[in-house]
Amino acid sequence: MSTNIQITPPTTTAAASQTNWQSVHDEVLHRIHTRQWKPGDLIPKEVELAEQLGCARATVNRALRELANEGFLDRRRKAGTRVASHPVRRAKLDIPVIRLEIEGRGQKYAYGLLYSERRTPPPEICTNLAVTPDSDMFHITSLHLADGKPYMFEERWVSVAATPTIAEADLSKISANEWLVLHAPYTKGDISFSAVLASETEAKILCTHKDAPLFLMERTTWNGDHGITSARLLFAPGYRMHSAI
Amino acid sequence: MSTNIQITPPTTTAAASQTNWQSVHDEVLHRIHTRQWKPGDLIPKEVELAEQLGCARATVNRALRELANEGFLDRRRKAGTRVASHPVRRAKLDIPVIRLEIEGRGQKYAYGLLYSERRTPPPEICTNLAVTPDSDMFHITSLHLADGKPYMFEERWVSVAATPTIAEADLSKISANEWLVLHAPYTKGDISFSAVLASETEAKILCTHKDAPLFLMERTTWNGDHGITSARLLFAPGYRMHSAI
DNA sequence: AACGATAATATGTACGTACATAATAACTCT
DNA sequence: AGAGTTATTATGTACGTACATATTATCGTT
Structure with missing residues (x-):
């Protein structure tokens, strides 16, 4: 199974973006915003995305989980992940003392x-x-x-x-x-x-x-x-x- | 294939709950609610909690992360995790079509x-x-x-x-x-x-x-x-x- | 004592593997 | 064909290891 070639000693280099869950999050959000993936669309499964983006499934999982929490994605076991068709906007209200x-x-x-x-x-x-x-x-x-x-x-x-x-x-x-x-x-x-x-x-x-x-x-x-x-x-x-x- | 041999909760309480992140979440919340850990208190570090509760650090991490998101905990690297001293209540407002x-x-x-x-x-x-x-x-x-x-x-x-x-x-x-x-x-x-x-x-x-x-x-x-x-x-x-x- | 460099440390994240779970698809039996 | 059973599959979670990062604590130096 072909490693994705993890590029190099990650040290030192102010490497633009290493593949972390945040960047996966942003990339997916970008695809939604640019309508490459439209409301209702089924997006690639975690393993595929992980391969595409060169990271572990756990990382993709973390990113997608956050996006689902934020209301951008709907996820169901076996059925896969799709872009929320009725983007419920979730406002966070902080109610302080x-x-x-x-x-x-x-x-x-x-x-x-x-x-x-x-x-x-x-x-x-x-x-x-x-x-x-x-x-x-x-x-x-x-x-x-x-x-x-x-x-x-x-x-x-x-x-x-x-x-x-x-x-x-x-x-x-x-x-x-x-x-x-x-x-x-x-x-x-x-x-x-x-x-x-x-x-x-x-x-x-x-x-x-x-x-x-x-x-x-x-x-x-x-x-x-x-x-x-x-x-x-x-x-x-x-x-x-x-x-x- | 192969039945995975469910390794049943060996020791510990007869509690039906296996140690998953949710149960860690609930346990911590319980300790906060019962004021074993009061606002401002420093709680045990992840490794200790993991040991106490019999699970991996990653599991504790997940639970504590959620609790921090919910506003119950304040976490800082090196400084540790403490119970939020001014529990900001975070209401989630779903704003549907x-x-x-x-x-x-x-x-x-x-x-x-x-x-x-x-x-x-x-x-x-x-x-x-x-x-x-x-x-x-x-x-x-x-x-x-x-x-x-x-x-x-x-x-x-x-x-x-x-x-x-x-x-x-x-x-x-x-x-x-x-x-x-x-x-x-x-x-x-x-x-x-x-x-x-x-x-x-x-x-x-x-x-x-x-x-x-x-x-x-x-x-x-x-x-x-x-x-x-x-x-x-x-x-x-x-x-x-x-x-x- | 003030200040700056350095070590120590708790959390944060990434990865691979393994298994759990829910939901669907395929199949079998009647 | 319909009902029930089994297989398949994508997500969900747990774990151990390794390393990153942000602070704090410590130690020298001036």
Whole structure:
């Protein structure tokens, strides 16, 4: 089986591109972009590509696996690899702790606890987190500010059963969000985004007017079957969430 | 031929799990979740973990690499691997072709071209896509419907230079969005989300009232240094975008 | 003490081999 | 022909070895 002639001692030479998985990745992507391989097309099998490009199958495998993750390829055993026919674009949303998001833009972060009470949850939270109506929970509302201006208004329910130590946390110093990130790991969660109108109260808190358009992020997190927290994050008018594709 | 003699899990736990990268992944995640390894902690090096878990370093490497991608670990050569101290949650947003999104929910999709003109772009599009004011472009607005009800209103500029064949596309049959996905691959793009109020016209088109809160998605895509298209997608009230974490 | 060169080291990658798995294709039996 | 079984095949994974690379740690030299 004919070695591909691996060229030379790979040392030293600033050889343009040795055949690494990244270059295979780029080459395949290039062929897709230039439409040599069109959506739906079956591309050569790993062994063939490896031979063509002069590298090991493992290397091709790595490259194609990444491309499949990124949504450019569809791969199935035995059936082979084809260019995704409906290129689902996969945007990666990094959702940082709000403090870091603000500080990352060079603004000054501040945080204020508005309200905190230990009480039983309302019905919609029960269904949301799958807890009983007599559960021991914290209800917390707080405001996050950037450069002194209201940035995000947070309303949150936290299950004490799921995170017993929260009773000891000083939530006037650290935001519930941030505390939870550090102390209450979760196994799954979901997040949704929508647009809503500001209520009278919300408007007052965010220093805007009633019926202003607000960006709303709703998050629920779980640890196994245990609902941990459910949060409603309302961003001040003008907020934009963005991401590269 | 030849039955491979499955070498059954010899020692270790009766756990049905063989040591594959997935199980290493889960085990590490478990240790993070149970706070055996806390945010900021340095975890054992790959060779040690491999020994502990009875597998090859490559297997551990694969598992840890995935965990780093998911944002749970920070890895640096020589410095080792530590639990991410500010767990950035990485939500994967799949942004499908709108038709598939609607059909995927079992609703009936319909599409109407409202307006299409070949003309030069306004200033904000020029800066947006880095094209000259005398560029040859298409300006297209259209409406996407789910079960006969307005779902999303699309306003889009497409550079003819970047996608010559669009002149031949029948945009009353296929949406510009979908046509572009199939015929104009891009190398990079960005996307942003915000909340806005419906203008008079927008309200009429989306069958809602003026000043209704609308979810706005703005997308720009590029092929290399070539701006391809810039779109403004306005979703009817009630729209929610969601994602798992 | 400051600085620069050098060694040490954990992760990153490449490769070849071997086997596992899923899905299809081919075949057999009724 | 239809149903069930077996063979085939492309991807998926595991492993050991070897080497690359980015940092950090160490050691001299000034």
